[in-house]
Amino acid sequence: MIRYLPLLLANVTRKKARLLLTVGSYAVALFLFGLLSAVDAAFSQGVEVAGADRLIVRNRVSLIMPLPISYRDRMLALPGVRTVTFATWFGGIYQEERNFFPNFAVDPDRYLETYPEFLVDPGQWADFLKDREACAVGQKLAQRFGWKVGDRIPLKGTIWPGVWEFNLRVIYRGSRPEDDEGQFWFRYDYLEERRPWGKGTVGWYIVRVTDPDRAAAVARAIDERFANSSYETAAETEKAFAAGFVRQMGNIQALILAIGSVVFFTLLLVTGNVMAITVRERLAEIGVLKTLGFSDGAVLGLLLLESCLYAAVGAALGLLGAKAFTLAGDPTGGLLVAFYVSWGRLGAGFLLALAVGLAAGLFPGLAAMRLKIVDALRRV
Amino acid sequence: MVRVDGRGSGALIEVRNLDKVYTRGGETLHILNGLNLDVERGEFVAFMGPSGSGKTTLLNLLGGLDLPTRGSITVAGDEITALSGARLSAWRARHVGFVFQMYNLLPVLTAFQNVELPLLLTGLTRAERRDHVEAALSLVGLADRMDHYPRQLSGGQEQRVAIARALVADPTFLLCDEPTGDLDRASAEEILDLLERLSADFGKTILLVTHDPKAAQRAGTLLHLEKGVLVEAKG
Numbered sequence: 150m151i152r153y154l155p156l157l158l159a160n161v162t163r164k165k166a167r168l169l170l171t172v173g174s175y176a177v178a179l180f181l182f183g184l185l186s187a188v189d190a191a192f193s194q195g196v197e198v199a200g201a202d203r204l205i206v207r208n209r210v211s212l213i214m215p216l217p218i219s220y221r222d223r224m225l226a227l228p229g230v231r232t233v234t235f236a237t238w239f240g241g242i243y244q245e246e247r248n249f250f251p252n253f254a255v256d257p258d259r260y261l262e263t264y265p266e267f268l269v270d271p272g273q274w275a276d277f278l279k280d281r282e283a284c285a286v287g288q289k290l291a292q293r294f295g296w297k298v299g300d301r302i303p304l305k306g307t308i309w310p311g312v313w314e315f316n317l318r319v320i321y322r323g324s325r326p327e328d329d330e331g332q333f334w335f336r337y338d339y340l341e342e343r344r345p346w347g348k349g350t351v352g353w354y355i356v357r358v359t360d361p362d363r364a365a366a367v368a369r370a371i372d373e374r375f376a377n378s379s380y381e382t383a384a385e386t387e388k389a390f391a392a393g394f395v396r397q398m399g400n401i402q403a404l405i406l407a408i409g410s411v412v413f414f415t416l417l418l419v420t421g422n423v424m425a426i427t428v429r430e431r432l433a434e435i436g437v438l439k440t441l442g443f444s445d446g447a448v449l450g451l452l453l454l455e456s457c458l459y460a461a462v463g464a465a466l467g468l469l470g471a472k473a474f475t476l477a478g479d480p481t482g483g484l485l486v487a488f489y490v491s492w493g494r495l496g497a498g499f500l501l502a503l504a505v506g507l508a509a510g511l512f513p514g515l516a517a518m519r520l521k522i523v524d525a526l527r528r529v
Numbered sequence: 530m531v532r533v534d535g536r537g538s539g540a541l542i543e544v545r546n547l548d549k550v551y552t553r554g555g556e557t558l559h560i561l562n563g564l565n566l567d568v569e570r571g572e573f574v575a576f577m578g579p580s581g582s583g584k585t586t587l588l589n590l591l592g593g594l595d596l597p598t599r600g601s602i603t604v605a606g607d608e609i610t611a612l613s614g615a616r617l618s619a620w621r622a623r624h625v626g627f628v629f630q631m632y633n634l635l636p637v638l639t640a641f642q643n644v645e646l647p648l649l650l651t652g653l654t655r656a657e658r659r660d661h662v663e664a665a666l667s668l669v670g671l672a673d674r675m676d677h678y679p680r681q682l683s684g685g686q687e688q689r690v691a692i693a694r695a696l697v698a699d700p701t702f703l704l705c706d707e708p709t710g711d712l713d714r715a716s717a718e719e720i721l722d723l724l725e726r727l728s729a730d731f732g733k734t735i736l737l738v739t740h741d742p743k744a745a746q747r748a749g750t751l752l753h754l755e756k757g758v759l760v761e762a763k764g
Contacts, residue, residue, distance in 0.1 A: 152649050159637035437633045440594060441647045441694075442622020444615040522594045526629070 153451060160431075160451075161458055168459075171423050175463020175505075176470065178416045179498050183471020185405045186494040190327060191479075192401045193391075201361040202231075203263065204368050205390040206354040209381035213238070215350030216380050224356060227374060229367040231359045234259040237340060237352035241304030241313060241333075243294065250290055252304060252333035253352065254340035263355050266324045273298065273319040281339050285319035287330030289478070296320075304333075309344040326489050356384070413505060420509035424456050428513040435517050436525025449518040456510025457503055464502030468495045531574055531750040533759040535565030541734060542568040542591065542702070547600035548757075549586050560586050562757030563600070568702075568736065573728040575737045575748035577762070582754045584738040585706055591736060592625045592704045593617050605701055622650045626695030630707035632687040634679040640666065640690045641675040647698040665693040669723060685716030692723060702734035703727070709744050721747045 162168055206224070208214035221233045234256045241252050257278055261269060269285070277283040286296060296302065300317045315335050323330050341348055358367045368384035375382045385393075428435070435448055443451075471490055474480075479488040530537075535545055544566035551558045560583040568574055576584050589595040591602060593609045601610045604624060612620055626647075627633075634643045644665055648658045666672050669689040679687050688708060695703055705724065709717035725747050727733040737748055745751050751762045 152655070155642055156635075156638065156646075156649070159635075159642070163637045433633070434635055437635065438646070439618065440592070440621070440627050440633075442618050442650050444618040446615065447618075447650075523589055526594075526633075 153454070157451065157454055157458060160427075160455055167423060167427075171420060171459045172463040172466070174416055174419050175460055175502055176467035178412050179464045179467030179502055180471045180474075181412055181467075182409060182498045182501070183468050183490050183495065184474065185409055186498070187471070187475045187488050187490040189402060189405045190490065190494070191488045201386075201388075202358050202364065203387040204356040204358060204364060204371070204384050205387050206356055206368075206371055206382050206384040207352075207390075209372075209383045212353065214380075215347060215352060216354065216382065218349050218351055220354065220375065220380070220382070221351075223374065224354065224371060227367065227370050229358050229360065229363050229370070231357040232259055232263060233354055233356050234263045235337070235351035235354045236260070236334075237337065237350075238308070239304070239313075239335070239340065240307040242307060243302070243304055248294075250293075250331055250333055252335070254337040255334045257336050257338070260334065260355075263357055266328050267321045268324050269319055269321045277318040277336075280316055280318055281336055281342070282314065282316050283318040284315035284333060284335040285321055286317060286333050288320055288322040289330040290333060291317075291320045292478075293331075309340075309347075311343075313343065326491070355387075413501065417505050417508055420456065420459065420505065421512065423459075424452065424510045424513040427455070428452065428517045432517075432520060432525045435520060436522050439520075439522045440526070445518040449514045452514035452517055453507060453510045456514070457506040460502045460506025460509075461499070464499050468498050471495075530567075530569055531572055531752070531761070532567040533565055533752065533761055535567075537567030540567035541570040541572075541605055542566065542736075543601075543603040544591070545601050545603075547587075547590065547602065548598045549583065549590065549595075550598045559757055561590075561597070564758050566752075566759055568734065570734055571728070571732040573725070573733075573735045573737070573747070573749045575739055575745040575751045576754055576759070577739060577742070577745050577751060578754035580740075583757060584754055587754065588704050588706050588736065588738050592627060593621045619650075622647060622698065624701040626698070626700040626703040628688070628691050628695050628703060628705040628708045630710040632679070632684075632691045632711075634687055634690055634694075636679050639676050639678055640671060640682065640693075643679070643690055644675075644694045644697050646694060651698065661697050662693075665697040666690070668696065669693045683716065684712050685719050688712060688716070688720050689723065692720070692727075696727070696733075702736065705735060705737045707739055708737070709739065709741060717741070717744065 206216070206220075208216050215237070218235070221235065224230055224233045236256070237254045239252045239254055242248065243250070261267065261274065277285055284302060291297070296317055298317055298320060301314055302317055303312050303314045305312055321330070337351070356367070356371070358364050364386050368386065371384040372382050438448060439445070472495060475488055475490045532540070537543065544564060547561050547564040548559070549561040551560060564587070576587065578584050586595070590597050593612070597610055601608055603609070607620060609617065609620060635646070638646070641662055644662045645658055648661055653661065663672060663675070666675050669692050671686060671689055671693065674682060674686060679690070682690065692708075708724070709720050712720065721744055724735055724737065728735050728749070735748075737744065739745050752759045753762050
């Protein structure tokens, strides 16, 4: 293979403008692929990071309807339940509405142990437990607003009125790149103390099960336990819950897939045309190679390699560009907290580009393969 | 000794009852009609004939570039008319060196890389390939031009590079299709001198198609192609 490299490179670089445009087409398409992957990852981040042993239990009517705090102990009594914690959506606004980030009141005693993927300094967490007005924020959220531990952060309540002030005691970080570092937690007892209504209720429960394989059975048992009560529940795995949440925003994945498909199909047409022109221009040279003893298969192989070389170089440029772009963080200022493209996705993009390269070179390559030498040499 | 009566035996190249028929626009053209030829190793044979007489067709058939309508061609015991596909390609790479009127060098490769092309199909190492290419280019007097691209060479030099490419894998025989047809007189003489030297000094078997009587005179045997068969003009 390596012995054909000079021939391959000479052919690829013979028309600089064509090389630039073809590689550029791949680079732009794969850059877009990288960005779409990051957007997809940001939207489905909850699905990807969902714990296999966690259930979300919400009010059967709607997520915005509460559940009684008394359900915690009743769920703990069910077989297969390891721990139960809870959270309540607060919907506070920091300074102005466009500064959106998820903020909710959590159970300070068990919330952290339910989410071991979030890493917290033990000293900071001890301070959190000591201060009723304490809050904890993700590293990205702190960076976004320039917050540091000790800051006083006011949020304007939208569900419960007034300005609520918090002391920033904890800045947590995720143990994986895709973990959500854009959340704001504060203590449930502070919410309970100040809110004028809704006392004794929580937004949703998070149940850890002893055996992830029995998660569905435990979810059914929870729903049955509270069936025909004033607050019926809907329990489901965290993955299913997150997927449902994403669906509420529309079928983002289908949209991304549609855009990606159009981009790749256009790329295939463009590069297929380039390879067809390449073969047409080089019929005589292909005839010479065959005359010298290059087999039909070798000619096909050389053209496919050439086509894949365009794809590989362009894809590498585009994907690395996308990686660099996403490393700079969320470009929307908070809407896409986990704006991240994994190396796995980049690898998939690279393979996809090679597949396009192969497909683009296949038909012109087959035509070259079938070309009769005497017909090719007549074109000299 | 060259024979055209089909009665020879044991020659390097044996052609028997060769027919080539083309059908174009509903018209059937008999280019070769039962052609016979025996060429011994080391012979230098020239083929002449009017345009359209089938000289290039014959050369293409002898080089395994095309298949006859009927008849057989045997080279060094291999019946090439029974080969096809990759086996015929491999045979061509091993046994035939081609020299064309228009040189047919790849414009994007240097003289060195053009000459190296046939060796890419062999198992030679890079260093061995380099030795072979340098020897071939030295033989044609272009050792100092190996890094030049075809556009940086004169027509005569290009043809000498093409001859080096034809020789580099040490083929069984050379097929030269009007190698001086696109050259001025002086360059043509240089090329003919080279071919003559390859025949005389290195014992190369050379089959040359030409329109040029002066070129044909350099060959040991001159054959005319008339009405699809060969006729010996000079022994």
